[in-house]
Amino acid sequence: MAKSNSPVKSYQNQEFxxxxxxxxxxxxxxxxxxxxRFKKHKIVDTIVFFGSARLKSKKAALSELNKYKSLDPKxxxxxxxxxxxxIAYQMSKYYEDAVDLAKKLTSWxxxxxxxxxxxxxxTGGGPGIMEAANKGAKLAGGYxxxxxxxxxFEQFVNKYVTNDLQFEFHYFFMRKFWFAYLSKALIVFPxxxxxxxxxxxxxxxxxxxxxxxxxxxVIYDEKYWRKIINFEALIDSGVISKEDLNLFHFCEDxxxxxxxxTNHLEKNFIKGKDLTxxxxxxxxx
Numbered sequence: 027m028a029k030s031n032s033p034v035k036s037y038q039n040q041e042f043x044x045x046x047x048x049x050x051x052x053x054x055x056x057x058x059x060x061x062x063r064f065k066k067h068k069i070v071d072t073i074v075f076f077g078s079a080r081l082k083s084k085k086a087a088l089s090e091l092n093k094y095k096s097l098d099p100k101x102x103x104x105x106x107x108x109x110x111x112x113i114a115y116q117m118s119k120y121y122e123d124a125v126d127l128a129k130k131l132t133s134w135x136x137x138x139x140x141x142x143x144x145x146x147x148x149t150g151g152g153p154g155i156m157e158a159a160n161k162g163a164k165l166a167g168g169y170x171x172x173x174x175x176x177x178x179f180e181q182f183v184n185k186y187v188t189n190d191l192q193f194e195f196h197y198f199f200m201r202k203f204w205f206a207y208l209s210k211a212l213i214v215f216p217x218x219x220x221x222x223x224x225x226x227x228x229x230x231x232x233x234x235x236x237x238x239x240x241x242x243x244v245i246y247d248e249k250y251w252r253k254i255i256n257f258e259a260l261i262d263s264g265v266i267s268k269e270d271l272n273l274f275h276f277c278e279d280x281x282x283x284x285x286x287x288t289n290h291l292e293k294n295f296i297k298g299k300d301l302t303x304x305x306x307x308x309x310x311x
Contacts, residue, residue, distance in 0.1 A: 056200040060193055064208070067191065068141065071295070072148035072171060072208040073131055073287065075124060076224045077155025077215030077246075078117075087111070087118040120215050120246070121158045127213070127280045128162025128170070134288055136168050138296065145210060145291060146171060150201075151183045151192060155215045160186035173201050202227060210295050211242035211287045216250045232273050242290035244283055248276035 042048055082090070091111040097104060128147050135145040147163040149156035151172025163170035164186045172187030175195050183192045195201040205212075206228065214225045225245070231237040245251050260266045277283040 053197060053200060056195055056197055057203070060204055063190060063193075067169065068143050069146050069169070069171070069191075069208070070142045070144055071210045072146050073135075074148045074205050074209045074212040075128065075155060075159035075215065076150075076212065076217065076221050077120065077124065077158075078217035078221060079150070079152045079154040079156060080218070081117050081121045081154040081158075081216075082114055083121050083158070084115070084118040087115040091115050117216070120155065123246070123280050124155050124158035124215055125162040125165070127283055128159040129166045130162075130280065130284050131287065132163040132166035132168035132170075134284075136166065143169060144296075148173065148205065148209065149187075150174065151187055153182070153184055155217065157184035157186060160184055164188075173204055175201050206231065206237060209241065210239070210291055211244070213244040213246055213283060213287070214251075215246045222254075229270075229273055233270060240290070240294045242287055243274040244286055245274050245276050246283060247278060251276070 036042060043051065091108075091114070094104070094108045094111060099105075131145065132147055135143075138144055146169050147159050148171040149159045151160070151174035156172070160170045160172060161184075169188045169191060170186065171191045171193070172183050173193050173195060174183050175198060183194075193201075193204075202224070205224070212228060214221060228237070228241075228243060232241060232243065257266075257271060261268050261271075275286050277286060
């Protein structure tokens with residue numbers, strides 16, 4: 027029997043494991059532990075959804091908007107609140123579109139003749155567009171992944187993520203690695219700083235050929251994104267080339283996004299009846 031004053035083994039020493047000196051161990055853990063779970067569920071590749079965490083479902087946005095019918099218009103902050111509720115209701119269409127698209131893509135992937143789990147819906151695991159995509163996958167009866175990140179807000183895992191595929195990351199770069207590593211297609215819905223960060227990082231990796239696989243990148247609602255980002259000004263200023271706009275596709279609705287993504291995947295990543303689950307090659311140098 028071990029003595030009560032026996033020293034703690036290093037791999038059980040929580041003070042050490044939480045220290046700056048053990049940072050590399052924590053980083054490796056955020057690579058190996060997700061990899062183990064993906065292998066367990068035979069997940070070969072993913073379709074990633076990016077977009078705002080702040081968008082609401084149509085039902086939730088309408089409920090919030092209807093509250094203003096019973097409020098005094100003269101009350102302080104009424105006009106501002108009403109305007110925000112109206113905008114939230116208008117933007118809720120993207121939530122509903124993400125649900126529909128994820129549902130269609132999941133139904134399509136579940137009908138593939140393979141024992142592996144191919145093209146699984148993957149999100150950041152939180153609310154908004156992330157929740158919508160996970161919800162769509164669940165409505166179709168399929169798996170979905172949530173790569174959550176510990177931040178001061180918007181950090182809870184939504185209820186639609188498959189239980190054993192809920193992840194909690196500390197390091198943004200390890201979370202981004204898993205977004206890029208397994209993805210064969212990404213769709214970017216309207217969003218803010220976080221969405222633009224994810225979009226431009228992926229674009230940069232593709233442009234510089236650090237991602238060498240034939241990745242399908244779809245940007246949802248050209249009108250929204252051209253209002254936010256002046257792509258032509260980047261070309262006119264000589265900081266990108268006109269050909270760089272060929273790195274992605276714009277789409278306006280669920281059906282066109284579905285066709286772009288499935289046609290790309292069928293052409294580039296589905297070759298016969300692949301009944302063997304193999305670990306995908308690392309596509310990032």
